[in-house]
Structures are given as structure tokens and as C-alpha cells.
Amino acid sequence: MTQPVLSVRDLKVEFVTRRGVLKAIDGVSFDIAPGEVLGVVGESGAGKSVTGSAVIGLIEPPGRIAGGEIRLKGERIDNLPPEAMRRIRGKRIGMIFQDPLTSLNPLYTVGEQLVETIRTHLPLSAGQARRRAIDLLAEVGIPAPERRIDGYPHEFSGGMRQRVVIALALCAEPELVIADEPTTALDVSVQAQIITLIKRLCAERGTAVMLVTHDMGVIAETADRVAVMYSGRIAEIGPVRDVVKRPLHPYAVGLMGAIPSLEGQADRLVQIRGSMPRLSAIPPGCAFHPRCERAFARCSVDRPSPLDRDGRKVACHLYDEAQAEAAS
Amino acid sequence: MLAFIIRRLVQSIGVLLAVAFIAFAMFRFVGDPVNQIVSIEASPEERAQIRESLGLNDPFVVQFARYVGRAAQLDFGISYQFRQPVTKLLGERMPATLELAFVSAVFALVVGIPMGVYTALRRDSWLAKLFQAVSLVGVSLPTFLIGILLIYVFAVTLGWLPSFGRGEVVRIGDWWTTGFLTASGLRALILPSITLGMFQMTLIMRLVRAEMLEVLRTDYIKFARARGLTRRAINFGHALKNTLVPVITITGLQLGSIIAFAIITETVFQWPGMGVLFLQAVQNVDIPIMAAYLLLIAFLFVVINLAVDLLYAVVDPRLKVSVRAA
Ligand SMILES: Nc1ncnc2c1ncn2[C@@H]1O[C@H](COP(=O)(O)OP(=O)(O)O)[C@@H](O)[C@H]1O
Ligand code: SF4
Ligand SMILES: [Mg+2]
Numbered sequence: 325m326t327q328p329v330l331s332v333r334d335l336k337v338e339f340v341t342r343r344g345v346l347k348a349i350d351g352v353s354f355d356i357a358p359g360e361v362l363g364v365v366g367e368s369g370a371g372k373s374v375t376g377s378a379v380i381g382l383i384e385p386p387g388r389i390a391g392g393e394i395r396l397k398g399e400r401i402d403n404l405p406p407e408a409m410r411r412i413r414g415k416r417i418g419m420i421f422q423d424p425l426t427s428l429n430p431l432y433t434v435g436e437q438l439v440e441t442i443r444t445h446l447p448l449s450a451g452q453a454r455r456r457a458i459d460l461l462a463e464v465g466i467p468a469p470e471r472r473i474d475g476y477p478h479e480f481s482g483g484m485r486q487r488v489v490i491a492l493a494l495c496a497e498p499e500l501v502i503a504d505e506p507t508t509a510l511d512v513s514v515q516a517q518i519i520t521l522i523k524r525l526c527a528e529r530g531t532a533v534m535l536v537t538h539d540m541g542v543i544a545e546t547a548d549r550v551a552v553m554y555s556g557r558i559a560e561i562g563p564v565r566d567v568v569k570r571p572l573h574p575y576a577v578g579l580m581g582a583i584p585s586l587e588g589q590a591d592r593l594v595q596i597r598g599s600m601p602r603l604s605a606i607p608p609g610c611a612f613h614p615r616c617e618r619a620f621a622r623c624s625v626d627r628p629s630p631l632d633r634d635g636r637k638v639a640c641h642l643y644d645e646a647q648a649e650a651a652s
Numbered sequence: 653m654l655a656f657i658i659r660r661l662v663q664s665i666g667v668l669l670a671v672a673f674i675a676f677a678m679f680r681f682v683g684d685p686v687n688q689i690v691s692i693e694a695s696p697e698e699r700a701q702i703r704e705s706l707g708l709n710d711p712f713v714v715q716f717a718r719y720v721g722r723a724a725q726l727d728f729g730i731s732y733q734f735r736q737p738v739t740k741l742l743g744e745r746m747p748a749t750l751e752l753a754f755v756s757a758v759f760a761l762v763v764g765i766p767m768g769v770y771t772a773l774r775r776d777s778w779l780a781k782l783f784q785a786v787s788l789v790g791v792s793l794p795t796f797l798i799g800i801l802l803i804y805v806f807a808v809t810l811g812w813l814p815s816f817g818r819g820e821v822v823r824i825g826d827w828w829t830t831g832f833l834t835a836s837g838l839r840a841l842i843l844p845s846i847t848l849g850m851f852q853m854t855l856i857m858r859l860v861r862a863e864m865l866e867v868l869r870t871d872y873i874k875f876a877r878a879r880g881l882t883r884r885a886i887n888f889g890h891a892l893k894n895t896l897v898p899v900i901t902i903t904g905l906q907l908g909s910i911i912a913f914a915i916i917t918e919t920v921f922q923w924p925g926m927g928v929l930f931l932q933a934v935q936n937v938d939i940p941i942m943a944a945y946l947l948l949i950a951f952l953f954v955v956i957n958l959a960v961d962l963l964y965a966v967v968d969p970r971l972k973v974s975v976r977a978a
Contacts, residue, residue, distance in 0.1 A: 380878055414880030421878070426871035429890050430970055431897075440889075441879045476969040492879055 327398055328355035329499050329532040330379065335392035335402075337371075337378050337556075339603075340385075346603035348374045348387070350556045353630070356500065361523065361533040363547030363564065365540065365579065367600050370553040372536040376502045378402070379534070380417050381409040397499065415445040418493030418531075420503040420522070424485035424510070428477035434461070434488045435473035438495060445496035460491040464521060483514035487521065494525060501526055504536045515539075519546055540580065544568050552576045555600060555611035562636020572638045575612045610641065618642060660961060664954040669720070671950035675943035676719045680712075728944035733936045738944045742926055747828045748818055749918070749925035753911045755841050756849030760910075761903060764853040768860025769895075772868070773887060783857065790854035795913065799847040799920035806843060814840050816922040848917040852906045859902055863895040870894075897968050904960030908953040 337349035349371045356362045364372050377383050379394055381401065394402040401412060413419070421427045429437060438457035442448060448456065454473070461469035464487040477485055486506065493501055503522055507515035523546050526533050535547060543550050543564060551561040552573065560573040571577045578596035598615040601607060607614055613623040622641050630637040631644060686699050686708070694702075703709055707718065722728070728738035767787075771780040790798075807815035819836030821829040831837025867873060868891055876886045915927030922928070926945060933941035 382874070382877055410880050410882065412880070413878055419875070419878035421871060421875055423871060427875040429872045429876065429894070431893050431968065432890075433969075440881065440885065444879070444881055444885070478970050489875070492875075496880075 326358060328395075329358050329360075329397060330356040330534070331393075331395040331398070332375075332379065333393045333395075335375070335378060335394065336390040337374050337383060337387060338390040339387045343604055347390075347606070348556050348603060349378065350606075351392070352553075352556070352558055353392075354551055354558060354561055356532045356534060358499070358532055359527065359530045360549065361526070361535055361547045363543035363550040364534060364536045364553060365538070365543060365550060366553035366559075368538075369600055369603075371556040372553055373504050374556075375553070376419070376504050376534060376536060379500075380413055380419055380502060382413075411445075414441055414493075414498070415496045416498050416500065418496075418498040418501040420486075420489055420493045420501065420506045422505040422508050424482055424489050427489050428485060430477055433474050433476055434480070438473070438488075438492060441492055442495050456495070457491075460495055461488070463525065464488070464491045464494075465517075466491075482510050483518065486510060486514075486518050490518075490522060490525065494529070494531070497529060498531060500532045500534065502534045502536075505538065506535075507542070508538065515542075540568065552579060555606050556603070557611060557639060558630065558637070559612065559640070560636060560638045561630075562634075566634060566636055570634075572633060572636070572643060573640045574616050574618050574642070610639075656965075657958075657962075660958055664958060667954055668947070668950055671947055672720050672723060673716065675946045676716050678939050678943055679719075723944075723947060728947075729940040731933075731941050732938045733932070733941075738940045741929060741941065742944055742948065743827060745924060745926045745929050747830060748923060749911060749914050749927060751831060752841065752844055752848060752917070752923060752925060753907065753914055755845040756910050757852065757903070757907050759845050759849040760852035760856055760906070764856030765860050765896075765899070767853075768857040769864060769887075769892060771857070772861045772864035775865075787854040787857050790850045791858075793850075795847060795851065795916045796920050798850050799843070799917060802843045802847055803920070813843050815843070818924060844917050844921040844923055847920065848910060848914060851913075852903075852910060855906065856899065856903060860895055860899055863898055864891055867891045867894045893967075897964070900963055900967060901960055904956050904963070908949075908956045911952055912949050 332355070333353050335349055335352045336347065339346045339348055352371070352375060354362065364375070366372055374383070374387070377387075378389055381404070383389060389402055392402070393400060396412065396416060401409065404412070428434065432440075435454065435457055438460065439450065439453040442453040442456055443450070446453070446456075458469045458473055461473060466472050466484060466487055472480075477488070480488060490506075493503075501522070506522060507518050510518060519542050522533065522535075525531070535543075537543060547564045549562060550564045550567045552559045552567065552571075552575065554575050560567055560571060560576045567576060568580055571580045575596070596615055601611065601614070607624065609622070609624040609626055610616070610619070610628050613619040616623065620641070626641065628639045628641045628644065630639045633643045686702055686706070707715060710718075726739050728742075730736065731738050731741055734741060767783050771783050774780045803815045806813045814836070817840060818831045819838070819840035820834040821831050821837055822833040823829050831841055873886060873891055876890050881890070914923075914925060915931060917923065918925045918927035919931060926948070929941060930945045932938070933945070
């Protein structure tokens with residue numbers, strides 16, 4: 325088996341607030357293989373962005389990584405000194421944020437921002453860096469890049485700005501790209517193009533992708549594997565076909581059920597009742613149990629640990645029981 | 653760009669006309685100018701004759717037009733107290749005030765911006781907290797008190813610096829006298845500039861701090877971090893530049909207030925500037941000087957505003973476009 329690009333083990337992230345220590349991420353583990361696209365889904369507040377920030381080393385006080393390990397190509401990066409981690413950001417891990425309208429500094433041309441980033445990470449002259457910036461802009465589909473490179477961000481449309489952001493994330497050929505809801509803020513008409521672009525560019529370069537999105541359709545089309553997050557934990561993670569078509573975890577079942585299918589079969593549209601608990605009030609046992617239709621006594625006491633099941637990992641006692649039954 | 657400048661110029665002229673109207677109205681409603689000129693024993697006939705010769709019997713509009721016309725040629729009439737042209741009196745004192753205001757503004761910027769940046773970046777250090785405390789004092793202490801305290805400490809007790817006057821000045825051309833070229837002139841500038849610039853300095857420091865903290869929270873700073881830029885590039889290349897956009901505006905406007913508020917500092921330090929002249933004029937109801945001073949300050953405000961707008965457009969590319977479109 326090839327070494328994963330990213331390997332996260334038992335990650336814990338906490339925010340120290342006046343009302344106590346909030347556990348935003350509590351024991352998350354996953355791998356991303358070279359060239360693989362891992363989709364990350366879950367209701368807002370599930371911890372998707374915090375996981376991404378932890379990986380790229382951007383958890384700021386009052387937040388802190390409280391436990392676990394993050395490895396990039398086998399090398400620990402969660403405990404690196406700030407300067408060493410800075411060199412990894414942008415060079416080995418690229419990041420694409422949600423809102424392209426606010427991701428770029430309004431006072432610098434896109435060329436200045438590209439050249440600055442390229443020269444921070446690569447030993448190129450100003451001229452070479454500019455050449456590379458123009459090539460990148462062409463590659464992300466900006467027309468007339470030789471001219472547009474001297475434009476300011478406000479002179480670009482939202483979709484075009486997100487292309488610039490993608491160019492910035494990829495400009496030093498990172499091994500991993502974290503795309504945090506890269507299309508949520510965009511016009512529906514350009515969302516598919518941007519996703520296709522990210523997928524194509526990363527596939528060409530063999531770049532692994534952690535793709536956070538709300539859009540199950542995007543996950544189904546783009547991701548190789550998918551992780552379903554709930555209350556700072558992974559409920560289910562596995563190959564996208566299995567998890568989307570035949571989810572095992574009751575929360576994943578509800579989430580997948582919430583996507584209307586193409587044929588408009590209304591019966592698939594089930595709503596999960598209630599809402600995700602606040603961090604200050606995560607229930608004991610399985611965090612999902614107050615909302616779970618299939619919860620039983622053990623669920624409110626024992627926290628389920630991830631179990632290997634049908635080629636995926638599921639954190640749910642139902643499958644533990646099944647195992648126990650099968651064994652007996 | 654040209655259209656923008658023209659539009660702003662027209663607005664500026666409108667503002668100046670409005671101020672000229674107020675200045676002119678003072679002549680009409682504050683005392684009778686004839687009383688200022690003739691002796692108390694003058695006969696009613698004599699008074700009427702002077703009235704006529706001064707054009708005071710003409711319709712209001714004609715008198716106003718005449719006043720504006722003369723003001724445009726820098727003729728503000730004769731001072732009641734000194735029996736000399738107001739233009740000459742103000743002109744003699746202008747360099748003192750402008751040099752003081754300039755040094756105060758430089759002091760406020762050169763000290764205020766770094767202090768603001770430092771307190772934003774090192775929020776929890778004791779030095780940042782000290783700066784914050786000092787700035788509170790600077791904002792709340794009245795100018796004259798700061799001046800008197802500085803005089804007491806550095807002039808009276810320590811004897812390091814002079815407590816009044818401009819020191820030795822050098823004449824440049826017909827119109828300008830400068831204190832920048834002599835040691836005593838430079839020394840004399842120190843205490844008054846600190847006094848005058850203190851409020852603006854603390855204001856700029858607090859503004860820079862607040863703006864900087866705001867900018868550091870923005871998405872593009874987060875993205876700059878995610879791109880692995882160095883801390884220096886992020887703090888000074890990206891954050892500070894964005895911070896300075898609003899700071900330029902405020903500072904520019906403050907420069908106008910520095911000139912206007914020089915009155916108090918000039919009084920405390922017996923600084924031979926326009927502010928002291930204005931105060932004397934108020935005490936003696938010397939309307940031509942008061943009116944001219946008012947117009948001059950309004951003119952400076954307008955010019956500074958215009959300069960700030962243009963500078964703003966140079967710094968912020970988003971405005972260049974809207975300015976071009978206007
Ligand atoms: N700076 C912070 N301070 C306190 N809580 C935070 C902070 N950032 C995120 N959180 C909390 O962490 C949890 C996960 O947030 P996030 O990862 O942004 O969710 P999402 O899955 O929608 O991206 C949320 O409950 C959020 O309130
Ligand atoms: S562990 Fe229990 S409560 Fe949690 S998802 Fe499974 S069945 Fe539902
Ligand atoms: Mg998020």
C-alpha cells in the first residue's frame with residue numbers, strides 16, 4: 325500500500341472560552357491517498373473547516389490542537405515550530421476558501437499576489453515568477469492572462485476570482501489541496517465549472533484533495549471517498565459509491581436521504597428531526613442519539629468507536645451488535 | 653479623473669462661498685464698522701459720509717459680491733486694531749502656524765502609526781498596555797494642560813527647552829520665515845509640536861490599532877497565511893497597507909484641525925502665529941481679521957480634503973475605477 329499523503333489520527337481540537345473548553349474536533353482519524361479526493365460532508369458546525377484549519381496549521385488562539393497526530397507523507401506536522409509550518413503552507417498544502425470575493429487582498433493586483441506567493445516558496449526571479457503566474461492563470465481558464473495579470477481583484481467576477489484563488493493554491497505544486505466549500509459563495513451557473521477545474525488540475529498533478537462541501541451531488545461526482553462528520557466526529561467514512569448509495573450510519577442515511585434523486589422520488593426525502601447539538605452541550609455516548617430513530621439503551625452511555633464494516637468505517641453501535649450477533 | 657477633480661472643485665467653491673457669507677455676515681451683525689473707524693465725538697453727518705464712502709448703504713448682495721471679489725484677490729480690508737492690511741498681518745504670522753502644524757502632524761504620524769501597529773500586533777505585551785494607557789491620557793487631557801505640564805517639566809524644572817516663542821528665525825523670500833534652520837528655532841518647536849500633536853497622535857494610534865485588528869481578521873489575511881507568506885509580509889505588506897487607507901483620510905482631516913486648534917497651543921507657548929492674532933481680534937472685535945482667519949481656515953480645510961481624496965484614489969485601486977467612472 326502506498327503511503328498516504330495525509331494521515332490524521334485521533335485529532336482533537338479545543339476552543340478555550342469563558343464558558344469552558346469546547347471540543348470542536350474530538351477524535352477524528354482519516355487518510356488521504358496520493359491523487360485521491362476525499363469529500364467531507366456534514367451539517368454546518370460539524371467541524372469540517374476546523375479540521376481543514378488544523379491540517380494546514382491555522383488554528384489560532386483561543387483554539388488549540390489538544391491531541392492526536394497529523395502526518396504529511398509520514399512526517400508529523402502538527403507539532404512543527406511556526407516557521408517550519410509556514411514553509412509547508414502554500415508549498416506542500418494549498419488551501420481554497422469559500423468566498424473568493426474576500427480571499428484576495430483588494431490593494432494588490434492578482435499578479436502581485438501570485439508572484440509574491442510563488443517567490444515565497446520557489447527560487448525564481450521576478451520575471452520567471454511572472455511567467456509562471458501567467459501560465460497558471462491560463463491554466464485555470466482566465467482569458468487573456470498576459471493582460472489580466474495586472475488587474476485588481478475587483479475587476480474580476482466571482483467565478484474568475486475563485487479561479488485566481490485556485491491558481492494561488494496550486495502555484496507551488498502542493499501535494500494536498502484543502503478546498504473548503506469552494507463553490508458555496510458562487511453563482512450556481514459557475515459552481516460545476518469550478519469543481520471540474522479543481523478536479524482536473526489536481527488529477528493532472530496527482531494532487532490529493534480534501535473537498536469540503538454541502539453539495540452531495542458534487543461529492544457523488546467528484547470524490548473517491550467521503551467522510552460524514554457529526555459534532556466533531558466522523559460518523560462514517562468510506563468509498564463514495566457505498567456511502568452515498570447504501571449509507572450505514574443512521575446520520576449518513578438521513579443526510580443522503582436529504583438529497584432529492586434525479587427522478588424526483590419524494591420518498592427518499594427524509595428529514596433528520598432536530599438539529600446538531602451546540603459544542604457546549606454534546607450529549608454523552610453517541611452524539612447523535614437524541615436525534616437517532618434507531619437509538620437504544622447503550623447509545624446514550626457508550627461512545628461508539630469506528631468499526632470496519634463493508635469496506636468502510638462506521639461509528640455506530642448497531643453494527644457492533646450485528647457483529648456480536650454474527651459472532652454468537 | 654478630470655471630471656472628478658472638477659466636481660470636487662465646484663463643491664469646494666460652494667463651501668468657501670458659504671463660509672464667506674458667514675464671515676461677511678459678521679460685519680453686518682457684530683457691531684457697527686463705522687464705530688471702529690471714527691471717534692466717539694463724530695457727528696451724525698460725518699458718520700453718514702463714512703457710511704457712504706465705505707459702501708455700507710449699498711444693497712446686501714452688492715456688498716457681499718464686493719467682499720468676495722476682494723477676498724479672491726487676497727484683500728481682506730484693514731484691521732481695526734492695527735490699522736494695517738489684514739493680509740499682511742496674517743501673512744506675517746502664517747509661517748509660524750504652518751510650521752508648527754506641519755511638525756505636529758509629522759510627530760503624530762511618525763509616533764502614532766508605529767505605536768498603533770505595535771499595540772495591534774503585540775496586544776498582550778506590557779508595552780502595548782502601557783501605550784494604551786498613555787493614549788487614554790493623551791485623549792482625555794486638555795491641550796493647555798499638556799502644554800503647561802511640558803513647560804513645567806522641560807522648561808522650568810529641567811531647563812532643557814524654551815517655554816515660549818519661536819527662537820531665531822530665518823527669512824526666506826518675501827513671505828516666509830522659518831525656524832527650521834537654526835538650533836534655537838528647532839528647539840523652540842519641540843514642546844509646542846508635542847502639545848499640539850498629542851491628541852492627534854493618540855487618535856492615530858488608536859485608529860491604526862483598531863483598523864489593524866479589524867484587517868487581521870479578514871479573509872484575505874487568513875488566505876495570505878494559508879499561502880505561507882511570511883509574518884512580515886502579512887503584517888506589513890498586506891495588513892498595514894489596508895489599514896492605512898482609512899488612516900490617510902482621518903489624518904488628512906486632522907491636519908485641518910491641527911491648524912485650527914493651534915490657537916490654544918500658540919497661546920500657551922506665546923507662539924507668534926495666526927491663532928494668537930485671531931484671539932486678539934476676538935477680544936477687540938477686530939472683524940476683518942476674524943473674517944479673514946475664518947476664510948483662511950476654511951480654505952485650508954477644503955484644499956486638504958481635496959488632496960486627501962486624490963491620495964485616497966491613488967492608494968486604493970477600487971476607487972480609481974469609480975473615480976474614473978464619475
Ligand atoms: N474561533 C472559534 N472559537 C470558538 N468556536 C469555534 C471557533 N471556530 C469554530 N468554532 C466552533 O467549532 C465548531 C466547528 O466549526 P466549523 O469547523 O467551522 O464547522 P463547519 O463544519 O460548518 O465548517 C462549531 O461549533 C464552531 O462554533
Ligand atoms: S450509535 Fe446509536 S444513536 Fe448513534 S447512530 Fe448508532 S444507533 Fe443511532
Ligand atoms: Mg465551514
